[in-house]
Amino acid sequence: MSRASMRCPGCGSSNIVDDDLYCQAQLVCADCGSVVSEGSLAEESFNGPDISYSRTTAVTRKPCVNLIQGLERVKEISRILRVRREIEELALTYYKQAYEHETFLHVTLQRKEILGGCCVLASCRQQRWPITVGTISCLLNGDPAAVGEVYQEMIKVLNIQAPTFSVTDVMEAHCQEYKVSPGHVPEELAEDSKGLTKRAIALVELAADSWIVTGRQPLPIMMAAVYLAWQSLKPNAQRLKMSLEKFCKLAKVQKSKTAGTRITEMKGMLYKLGKEIPWYKEVLTPDNVVSLVGDVLQHRFSLLRRALKSHELSLLEKCPAGQVNPSSAETSSSSDVSEDAGQTPVKSSVNAEKEKQGRDGDESLKSPSEESNPQTQELTQNWGKRVLFAPPCVVNAKRKRAERPPLHVTGDEEISDSEIESYIRTPQEARDFAMMQEKLFTSNNESS
Incomplete structure (x- = not known):
């Protein structure tokens, strides 16, 4: 609407002027002083610096696509395992906290997927729901070592106290x-x-x-x-x-x-x-x-004690007469079994065997034939083969490879004819070698 057609709503006068007295421009009636219209600060141009959309407060910031996909993956794993609703909600909370932490902020997508499975594992353990690392690794199709590494890092970052479970x-x-x-x-x-x-x-x-x-x-x-x-x-x-x-x-x-x-x-x-x-x-x-x-x-506890005692007595019978005193050894083995009745029978046997190994390890009690026998030396080094029950790492101990002496090759060594013939593979190579030998023989005769 043009200013000529405007009239004051109070007195009907058409004498409308601009009033620039204040910071906001407005139209005022010169006869009665009524404000006809006033401008708006939003309509004025502003030549300030540009601000990115992520830093503006105009709208609520939405989660990124990877976070949404990770939360959906956590829900899928929880429903595959058929866990309770509170376990699923706790896993989602842990995933949000871990995803925004600086430790897992700039990692690969595969590691973030493993992080979702680790959140489910920690939630299940806190709620006494027995789930193993192998189960999570199978669902994620990942390496159990990588899953365990991410799990340990996650519970350390989030300060989670997750109990461990045994196989039973x-x-x-x-x-x-x-x-x-x-x-x-x-x-x-x-x-x-x-x-x-x-x-x-x-x-x-x-x-x-x-x-x-x-x-x-x-x-x-x-x-x-x-x-x-x-x-x-x-x-x-x-x-x-x-x-x-x-x-x-x-x-x-x-x-x-x-x-x-x-x-x-x-x-x-x-x-x-x-x-x-x-x-x-x-x-x-x-x-x-x-x-x-x-x-x-x-009757497993009584049978364990009987089996350990029988095995120790059979070892005493096989020992030479001058090496160990049977009466003292028998007394010590029976006392070990009676004293360790309230403990695990296997541990008492291993401790008794280690003590017996220390007594038998005296060099003054070893005979020359025993020292020269390689089988006896192997049994002495690997004590797991002399007890009834022992850890697998002791029974099947890895043998150290014998170090081979280094070969000193100078390049001036003589090569025999049989060794040269071992390198000949095809008939053509055999004919070429024969022709070369004939030419060398002829040239040697002509020079002489």
Whole structure:
């Protein structure tokens, strides 16, 4: 609207003038002084510096795409594991805190994906939900060492106190994966989940007392324990003849590669303890020891003490007469067993064996034939082969490679004809070599 057509709303006068007295320009009626219209500061031009959108406060800052994808991945892992709602919410909270921390701010996308799995693992452990690092690594298709590294870094950064779990805490959840209940398999092969879990946990505890669990992956040990527990609960011919591979197909689980080795070690452990059962008069072998698993587990502590004592006495009988005093050694071994009755039997045996090794290690008691015998020297160095139960790293100790003397090659060494012929591979090379030899012989004759 032009100023000529404007009129004062108060008096109707058309005498409208600009009033620039104040910082804000406005139109005022010159007759009555009424303000006809006033300007706005927003309409004025402003030539200030440009500000990026991320630094403005006009709108609420939205999360980045990687954070949204990471939160969705945490939800997927939580629902695959079928955890409770509070565990999922706690994992999402941990992921938001860790994602914005400077430690995980500039890392690869793969490491951020592993971070989501580690948040789920920490939440499960805090809520007493048994989940292993191997399970998270399988879901993420990542390296267990990388998952463990990110997990340790995350709990340190966020100051989280997450309890650790042993293999027996995971056995209940692991046994539920085996579909061997009466509704899935025939009656003669079916087994109740509670009874199977109880027997498998007892086998794992016995394996831990026998040093089989030490330093090993948990999945093969759990699979071996479930397989032996399933066979021993109803040791009929059909179960005893079924291999581990067929059992895994029956239970609809994936077979572990090293589970067969753990089964062999557990059968050897049960065989050593089953020999000490006084009422069993038949010939016992590692193959038929499965039928005695229930008796071995019921009297495992007494059988461990009897087996350790019998093994120590057999070692004393094999020792030379002048090396160790049998009466004193027998007294010390029996006193060790009686004094350590409240402790783990395996630990008492290892301690007694180490003390005996220290007594036997005196150079004055060694005979010249014993020092020259390489088998005796190997047994002296590897004490794990002289005790009944020992850690795997001691029993299967790595041998140091013998250092070869360095070869001094100067290039002036003579090369025999047989060595030259060993390098000739084709008939053409043989003809060329013969022609060269003939030419050398002819040239030598002409020069002479």
